[in-house]
Amino acid sequence: MSVSGGRTRVGRYDLGRTLGEGTFAKVKFARNVDSGENVAIKILDKEKVLKHKMIAQIKREISTMKLIRHPNVIRMHEVMASKTKVYIVMDLVTGGELFDKIASRGRLKEDDARKYFQQLINAVDYCHSRGVYHRDLKPENLLLDANGILKVSDFGLSALSQQVREDGLLHTTCGTPNYVAPEVISNKGYDGAKADLWSCGVILFILMAGYLPFEDSNLMPLYKKIFKADFSCPSWFSTSARKLIKKILDPNPSTRITIADLINNEWFKKGYQPPRFET
Numbered sequence: 001m002s003v004s005g006g007r008t009r010v011g012r013y014d015l016g017r018t019l020g021e022g023t024f025a026k027v028k029f030a031r032n033v034d035s036g037e038n039v040a041i042k043i044l045d046k047e048k049v050l051k052h053k054m055i056a057q058i059k060r061e062i063s064t065m066k067l068i069r070h071p072n073v074i075r076m077h078e079v080m081a082s083k084t085k086v087y088i089v090m091d092l093v094t095g096g097e098l099f100d101k102i103a104s105r106g107r108l109k110e111d112d113a114r115k116y117f118q119q120l121i122n123a124v125d126y127c128h129s130r131g132v133y134h135r136d137l138k139p140e141n142l143l144l145d146a147n148g149i150l151k152v153s154d155f156g157l158s159a160l161s162q163q164v165r166e167d168g169l170l171h172t173t174c175g176t177p178n179y180v181a182p183e184v185i186s187n188k189g190y191d192g193a194k195a196d197l198w199s200c201g202v203i204l205f206i207l208m209a210g211y212l213p214f215e216d217s218n219l220m221p222l223y224k225k226i227f228k229a230d231f232s233c234p235s236w237f238s239t240s241a242r243k244l245i246k247k248i249l250d251p252n253p254s255t256r257i258t259i260a261d262l263i264n265n266e267w268f269k270k271g272y273q274p275p276r277f278e279t
């Protein structure tokens with residue numbers, strides 16, 4: 001890292017304003033000084049990353065992510081490290097968080113919610129097929145590009161989100177485990193694909209309802225609700241949407257619907273457009 005003319009430079013990138021702050025990182029706007037390309041750079045504290053000796057796993061996942069090109073996944077370009085920080089260079093997206101849309105406009109119409117959900121499932125299914133799990137899917141990690149296309153961020157950083165969970169940070173200032181599958185909470189070893197699908201189910205519920213399916217200001221009662229899948233769909237949900245959400249938010253991962261079956265579900269398939277890949 002160097003500072004010249006008031007600008008901070010990392011590798012071939014000039015750092016600009018902060019775009020957002022997440023649970024374990026800061027994300028800044030940056031510009032490639034050679035190509036002029038605008039990117040986003042996620043800056044992580046090395047100390048935190050190293051603490052659990054997870055650097056090897058993170059490196060492995062990042063190298064996989066660099067190979068992934070999917071229209072609904074934020075692409076990673078490269079990773080750099082200084083003595084104290086790790087910099088993850090990725091596509092810049094400018095449409096904001098999907099969550100802000102719900103916060104400002106309230107719930108979405110079922111057809112609109114379905115469109116985002118289909119894009120989310122496309123991204124998740126694709127990454128799973130490449131052996132990459134998210135483990136921290138939540139609306140804050142769902143960004144929109146300038147055309148309103150959904151882009152999932154933080155794929156491949158699952159080791160980090162796991163660490164955050166172990167550190168207990170998720171339970172304090174940074175949010176609550178509202179999106180986490182029951183088997184992840186009970187920490188008995190779990191299937192990453194099934195756990196991600198649960199989180200997708202919670203996200204679908206929020207998009208259509210405008211509020212969380214499981215909520216409680218105290219952690220233990222919240223866990224209890226999640227373990228029992230104690231939620232009810234609001235009156236405006238269609239019957240087929242209700243049925244599908246019940247199948248996704250099944251607390252038993254072995255009977256929970258699989259992504260393969262979900263993709264063939266009538267409600268899901270309506271108006272479905274398979275992802276278009278840029279090559």
Ligand code: ADP
Nearest residue numbers: 019020021022023024025027040091092093140
């Ligand atoms: P964390 O996982 O630590 O929560 P995120 O990756 O979610 O961090 O980033 C935090 C915030 O930064 C996001 O909610 C978003 O507002 C912004 N952000 C993240 N990635 C990008 C990106 N590629 N382009 C534009 N903004 C981004």
Ligand code: MG
Nearest residue numbers: 022140141154
């Ligand atoms: Mg995030």
